Amino acid sequence: MVLTLMLTMLLSGGAAFAAQLPNFPYHSIDVLPIDRAKFLAGQKIDFEVELKDLGTIKSVEVLINYNPAEKFFGKAPVVKLAAGVSSYRIDQVSFAKPGPVNVIVNVLTEQGAASREVNYTVVADKAQKLAKNVILFVGDGMSLQARQMARILSKGLTEGKYHDLLEMEKMSNLALVTTSGMDSLVTDSANSASAYATGSKSAVNAMGIYPNSTGDPLDDPKVENIIELAKRSRGMATGIVSTANITDATPAAMVAHTRRRSEQNFIAASMLDPEHRPDVILGGGSQHFLPKSVPGSKRSDDRNLVEEFKSQGYTFAGNKTELNQIQNSAKVLGLFQLDNMNVYIDREVTKNPAVLGSFTDQPTLMDMTKQAINVLSKNQNGFFLMVEGACIDKQLHTVDWERATYDTIEMDKAIGIAKEFAKKNNDTLIIVVADHAHSASITGTYHELDGKTGRQAVRTYAEAGFPTFEDKNKDGFPDNPAPAVTLAIQYANHPEYYEDYKFNPEPIAPAIKSGSKTIANPKKDANGDLNSSKLPDTETQEVHTADDVPLTADGPGAEYFRGIMDNTEVFFGMVRALGLDAVK
Amino acid sequence: MALGNWGKEAAAPLGFAELYSGASSLGIQFSPKLKSLNGKRVSMVGFMAPPLKPTLAFFVLTKVPMAICPFCSTDADWPNDIVVVRLSKPVTALPYDQPIQVTGRLEVGSQIDRETGFVSLVRIIADTLERAK
Numbered sequence: 001m002v003l004t005l006m007l008t009m010l011l012s013g014g015a016a017f018a019a020q021l022p023n024f025p026y027h028s029i030d031v032l033p034i035d036r037a038k039f040l041a042g043q044k045i046d047f048e049v050e051l052k053d054l055g056t057i058k059s060v061e062v063l064i065n066y067n068p069a070e071k072f073f074g075k076a077p078v079v080k081l082a083a084g085v086s087s088y089r090i091d092q093v094s095f096a097k098p099g100p101v102n103v104i105v106n107v108l109t110e111q112g113a114a115s116r117e118v119n120y121t122v123v124a125d126k127a128q129k130l131a132k133n134v135i136l137f138v139g140d141g142m143s144l145q146a147r148q149m150a151r152i153l154s155k156g157l158t159e160g161k162y163h164d165l166l167e168m169e170k171m172s173n174l175a176l177v178t179t180s181g182m183d184s185l186v187t188d189s190a191n192s193a194s195a196y197a198t199g200s201k202s203a204v205n206a207m208g209i210y211p212n213s214t215g216d217p218l219d220d221p222k223v224e225n226i227i228e229l230a231k232r233s234r235g236m237a238t239g240i241v242s243t244a245n246i247t248d249a250t251p252a253a254m255v256a257h258t259r260r261r262s263e264q265n266f267i268a269a270s271m272l273d274p275e276h277r278p279d280v281i282l283g284g285g286s287q288h289f290l291p292k293s294v295p296g297s298k299r300s301d302d303r304n305l306v307e308e309f310k311s312q313g314y315t316f317a318g319n320k321t322e323l324n325q326i327q328n329s330a331k332v333l334g335l336f337q338l339d340n341m342n343v344y345i346d347r348e349v350t351k352n353p354a355v356l357g358s359f360t361d362q363p364t365l366m367d368m369t370k371q372a373i374n375v376l377s378k379n380q381n382g383f384f385l386m387v388e389g390a391c392i393d394k395q396l397h398t399v400d401w402e403r404a405t406y407d408t409i410e411m412d413k414a415i416g417i418a419k420e421f422a423k424k425n426n427d428t429l430i431i432v433v434a435d436h437a438h439s440a441s442i443t444g445t446y447h448e449l450d451g452k453t454g455r456q457a458v459r460t461y462a463e464a465g466f467p468t469f470e471d472k473n474k475d476g477f478p479d480n481p482a483p484a485v486t487l488a489i490q491y492a493n494h495p496e497y498y499e500d501y502k503f504n505p506e507p508i509a510p511a512i513k514s515g516s517k518t519i520a521n522p523k524k525d526a527n528g529d530l531n532s533s534k535l536p537d538t539e540t541q542e543v544h545t546a547d548d549v550p551l552t553a554d555g556p557g558a559e560y561f562r563g564i565m566d567n568t569e570v571f572f573g574m575v576r577a578l579g580l581d582a583v584k
Numbered sequence: 585m586a587l588g589n590w591g592k593e594a595a596a597p598l599g600f601a602e603l604y605s606g607a608s609s610l611g612i613q614f615s616p617k618l619k620s621l622n623g624k625r626v627s628m629v630g631f632m633a634p635p636l637k638p639t640l641a642f643f644v645l646t647k648v649p650m651a652i653c654p655f656c657s658t659d660a661d662w663p664n665d666i667v668v669v670r671l672s673k674p675v676t677a678l679p680y681d682q683p684i685q686v687t688g689r690l691e692v693g694s695q696i697d698r699e700t701g702f703v704s705l706v707r708i709i710a711d712t713l714e715r716a717k
Contacts, residue, residue, distance in 0.1 A: 286609040287664075292694050295604075295705050296612035296664055300696055306610070318609040335609045338664055358607040495651075512649035513634045514681040521649060522681070540651035 042582030141393030245285025500528030
């Protein structure tokens with residue numbers, strides 16, 4: 001009985017009780033989905049129990065609400081007994097009724113009995129006034145400070161008062177979102193986007209699944225995502241838009257199920273699967289859609305996914321001109337770069353040929369958002385659209401706050417386009433959220449007008465005054481990313497790097513590998529201060545932080561978003577606003 | 585380190601900017617110069633990217649020093665203008681932050697490394713590796 005009690009107390013993940021149980025130092029009973037998981041009634045999941053190092057197993061009993069699981073789900077389990085990890089699994093099941101769900105696992109081994117209990121919550125809430133459409137904007141890595149940098153540069157302030165707020169700030173509801181994953185305090189973009197897409201927490205690098213212990217990145221128990229639910233339960237149109245590879249973590253998590261986000265060739269092909277095939281796919285990353293015989297492809301097979309999408313009725317656009325010409329298509333695949341799209345400063349401000357190469361006709365996030373809404377809004381059943389400002393994150397990783405901020409402003413203008421659309425019928429919920437934070441903070445300003453340079457020219461408190469960004473053409477973007485008085489931005493968790501506080505005309509990595517260590521890149525800000533790192537020398541970039549992130553929302557169902565919320569609640573806010581009935 | 589280039593044909597210098605003559609989202613076009621040098625001995629200066637595994641008999645030569653960050657994009661994300669350098673035996677002695685000169689026979693065309701699945705377009709079968717002057 002001691003064994004039973006000990007095991008009941010064990011949490012998922014295999015805490016060691018070696019002293020008490022010398023025969024089973026790493027044993028555990030892991031239930032996937034995990035304890036305290038929450039589901040929409042009818043949302044499909046794969047249910048798996050893993051029994052780890054319990055010795056010779058004589059029998060396994062799984063009770064759901066005190067009924068045998070096979071009877072509760074109406075499906076027989078697949079049981080695999082093995083020396084190390086045994087598995088009890090029932091795929092593609094759901095909980096039809098809202099309310100609490102209790103799961104008890106009883107295992108009888110040659111050494112004795114063991115058990116585990118977890119509890120789930122099932123909801124089927126509907127907003128009083130329902131939304132027909134949901135547009136989810138994810139500013140990747142867009143911390144509170146990243147929003148504020150965009151506000152300072154885009155709107156400006158005089159005598160401490162801002163001239164205006166961002167579009168994403170002029171929304172009815174505000175919440176703070178906690179971002180941790182099931183395996184770690186600090187999340188990555190796959191794991192956090194997966195929480196938004198499924199309502200379930202996952203692990204770093206994973207999307208649309210609960211991670212089991214096998215090495216196969218494609219066999220983990222799945223959780224049905226928002227695109228699958230919108231299509232299956234209501235026949236809605238769906239779309240994903242990103243400035244990154246469209247197979248990168250955030251857009252991929254709206255669609256795919258994998259333990260490993262780097263499976264981008266699998267993810268690209270998975271976008272063709274009818275159950276989650278988005279009607280609109282716009283972004284970078286054609287390298288994962290072209291057959292390996294085409295120079296520039298990163299595929300390892302001969303599939304030409306561009307042609308496969310075309311044969312499914314998709315109109316293809318390879319540049320901005322082709323995207324803007326599309327008029328009467330219900331399905332669009334637009335891929336505008338082999339890799340991540342270039343950032344706004346390089347695409348639209350400096351237009352440096354050395355950076356852009358042949359990719360001189362890429363659409364803006366505004367162009368993509370506008371066309372996505374045009375196409376998707378033709379569906380009478382409504383639409384779900386996810387738009388990602390991806391390079392806010394990628395540029396903060398390389399301690400390039402100017403490039404990150406112009407991309408934040410770009411996403412804000414895309415939000416303005418969505419708000420204009422929403423105003424027409426007032427039946428669209430718009431959510432703007434980050435997936436995790438970065439450590440960039442605004443210390444004050446920086447200028448060399450008195451001859452000081454480097455950290456001696458960082459101006460704090462009263463000396464800071466205000467930066468001198470100008471927007472004479474009133475397009476919302478400062479005309480010059482390098483004014484006489486700029487912001488002094490400092491990072492809490494950077495690798496060793498040189499900092500001169502000035503705008504870099506070309507994107508450049510802050511640090512490089514030298515042997516097994518990371519060292520400052522001598523080509524970046526060579527005359528700047530050497531900032532020693534507080535991170536292990538294995539880290540080559542600025543890293544994500546565990547800070548809560550702001551969420552703003554407007555439209556029907558926005559009332560759900562207030563106070564401090566877990567990131568999984570973004571999913572429940574969306575399905576509640578749409579009133580999706582997944583039991584059908 | 586010289587791997588023995590006695591009697592080899594003279595190497596044509598090739599720069600990263602000379603690899604491709606154009607690109608669109610439907611693919612990259614090899615430059616006429618790159619195509620004309622296919623099968624010939626060339627010499628390129630670049631940086632050795634940290635190898636996927638120290639035991640591999642190939643490494644990636646890049647225009648600028650690399651710092652791959654799997655959580656910023658993904659570990660599969662390399663720039664498009666990379667050159668795979670094949671070696672007769674694994675090399676780990678070269679620094680990643682100093683430019684190196686690679687000389688050997690140029691191979692153009694898509695190829696997948698059997699052991700790692702790594703896809704390459706442009707390769708140099710190296711006979712000489714040395715620090716760039």
